[in-house]
Amino acid sequence: MNILGINGSPRPAGHTGTLIGDVLAGAAEAGAATELFQLGRMTVSPCIDCDGCRATARCVLEDDNQRFYGAVAEARAPRGLVIGTPIYLDHVSAQLKVWIDRLHAYNYTKLGNFMFPDGFRAVLVVTYGAADPHLYDFVVDWLAGLIEDRKVARVVDRIVLPGTQRLPISLPEDVRQRARQIGRRLAT
Numbered sequence: 001m002n003i004l005g006i007n008g009s010p011r012p013a014g015h016t017g018t019l020i021g022d023v024l025a026g027a028a029e030a031g032a033a034t035e036l037f038q039l040g041r042m043t044v045s046p047c048i049d050c051d052g053c054r055a056t057a058r059c060v061l062e063d064d065n066q067r068f069y070g071a072v073a074e075a076r077a078p079r080g081l082v083i084g085t086p087i088y089l090d091h092v093s094a095q096l097k098v099w100i101d102r103l104h105a106y107n108y109t110k111l112g113n114f115m116f117p118d119g120f121r122a123v124l125v126v127t128y129g130a131a132d133p134h135l136y137d138f139v140v141d142w143l144a145g146l147i148e149d150r151k152v153a154r155v156v157d158r159i160v161l162p163g164t165q166r167l168p169i170s171l172p173e174d175v176r177q178r179a180r181q182i183g184r185r186l187a188t
Contacts, residue, residue: 002032002033002034002035002071002079003023003024003027003032003033003034003035003079003080003081003082003183003186003187004034004035004036004037004068004071004072004080004081004082005020005021005023005024005034005035005036005037005081005082005084006020006037006039006068006081006082006083006084006096006099007020007036007037007038007039007040007084008039008040008083008084008085008086008092008093008095008096008099009039009040009084009085009086009093009095010039010040010093010095011040011086012038012040012041013169014086014127014169015086015127015161015164015169015171016084016085016086016125016126016127017038017084018169018171018176019084019125019127019159019161019171019175019176019179020036020082020084020125021036022176022179022180022183023082023123023125023159023179023180023182023183023186024036024082024183025180025183026179026180026181026182026183026184026186026187027079027080027082027183027184027186027187028183028187029180029183029184030183030184030185030187030188031187032079032183032186032187035071037067037068037071039093039095039096039098039099040095042063042064042065042067043063043064044063044064044065044095044098044099044102045061045063045065045098046098046101046102047061047098047101047102047104047105048061049104053104053105058105059102059105061102065099065102068099069105072116072117079119079120079121079186079187080120080121080122080123080153080156080186080187081120081121081122081123081152081153082122082123082125082183082186083096083122083123083124083125083143083147084124084125084126084127085125085126085127085143086126086127086128086164087126087127087128087136087139090136090139091139092139092143100146103150103152106150106151106152116151116152116153120152120153120154121153121154121155121156121186122147122152122153122154122155122156123155123156123157123158123159123182123183123186124140124143124144124147124155124157124158124159124160125158125159125179126139126140126143126158126159126160126161127160127161127162127164128161128162128164129162129163129164129165130162130163131162131163132162133160133162135162136160136162140158140160144158156185156186157182157185157186159175159178159179159182161175
């Protein structure tokens, strides 16, 4: 079983990345193989809506996102996805938005093994600096709805952490333990 992580933060070891790492560590503790995609360190071009994926059964843009597509297609007994983003300027990061737009390639059912497997589950990790724990519920709900509506995965849990300041990285231990526990559940 495999759990794939998507870190939409430009800071690999920031609050978002640390929590994604905790979820993946919990999944690994439960026996899952994990792979993390650091969007901030990848070259992922925006979708150009060329419909090349409709004609060729794969996204035709040759960039680092091909590694993600390959991981989904080649995964043995894949179980899930951990998608994380900080909220900048009232929405998901630019890096995550570009990646989301590239999910367009999965819209065509004729893509066969290019599709997400049935039963794929997702965990969302969202961090932001504001203190209000509900300020960005609309963003989290938008992201969950998009992932489910596009039939990427069923969102089974969410970790939302408000009040994160840029530096130093300081996360409550109970939140980190919960992230590991969620990872263990995602792997089973």
